Amino acid sequence: MVDGCRKPAAPSSDLKIEASITPQPVRTGTETISFRLLNAANSPVTGAHVQLEGDMNHPGMAPVFADAVEVMPGDYKAAMNFTMGGDWTILFHIALRDGPKVERQMDVRGVESN
Numbered sequence: 001m002v003d004g005c006r007k008p009a010a011p012s013s014d015l016k017i018e019a020s021i022t023p024q025p026v027r028t029g030t031e032t033i034s035f036r037l038l039n040a041a042n043s044p045v046t047g048a049h050v051q052l053e054g055d056m057n058h059p060g061m062a063p064v065f066a067d068a069v070e071v072m073p074g075d076y077k078a079a080m081n082f083t084m085g086g087d088w089t090i091l092f093h094i095a096l097r098d099g100p101k102v103e104r105q106m107d108v109r110g111v112e113s114n
C-alpha cells in the first residue's frame, strides 16, 4: 500500500474533503483529525478506507501513519501522533469502496512543541 502512495493518484473524481484537527492549537502528541468525504453532489462518501500519512518538510524523519475509522456515514476520524514540532503535511490515502484510490493533502503549519 505504501508503494502505491508514492505517486499521485489519478485525478480521480470530484471527491472533496473537509478536515479539521482538535484540539487547537495543534501540539506534539496525539491529535484527532476529523474529516468528511463528499462527492460532487455534496453527498457523504461512505465505506472508504483511509490511511493518513504525516510527513514533515525536512529529510530524515520517518512518516507517521494512522488509520481512520468511519464514525458516521461519510465522517471519519483518525488519531495522529505528531512526533515533533514544526510544519507537517498530512496525506490522505483514500481507497473508495468501489475501487478507485484518491489522494488529498492538508498542510499543518507550526505544530507547537510541548
Ligand SMILES: [Cu+2]
Binding pocket: 056, 058, 061, 084, 086
Ligand atoms: Cu521532524
